[in-house]
Amino acid sequence: MRLEGPTKRSMMIAGHATSISLEPIFWDALREAAEEDGLPVNALVARIDAERVERPDPPNLASAIRVWLFERRRGA
Template identity: 35%
Template sequence: MCQVFAGQDPARYASTTRRLRLNGQSTSIRLENAFWDTLDEIARNQGMSTPHFLSTLHSEVLELRGEPENFTSLLRTTCLIHLGRSGQTAAVAAE
């Protein structure tokens, strides 16, 4: 069973830092590549760039709940919600 997870391409769980602006503030976000790939897909589906999508998401969270304690965790769970809704969860785990 663990071979499905252990055998995945190490590039998927390697981390990448991207610099961007969230509501005019320059910041950097470090995430595993698999999460960046999913965020890029979500942004593309929304018809916007990834930085624009992240800034929009951050603005909406600020409006609904205030400053998130851990924005990178929010991004990871956003990816999980997206994958669950699109039925890709099992397919992604098998890659």
């Protein structure tokens, strides 16, 4: 397995532009999860972001996405 560094992408989330840096493997997993849920990637990221900001000490968005993808894969 070849490891690649993060790739930054810009997207609109809840009417706000934001940039997110994730490794390509996480971008691929995010795209696959969005397809499985029948959502555009930015809509899925918006849903993850909404869950993230409800936490008492929210992590940054990229970390929240990685954890969300890990938990989804684990079936949590």
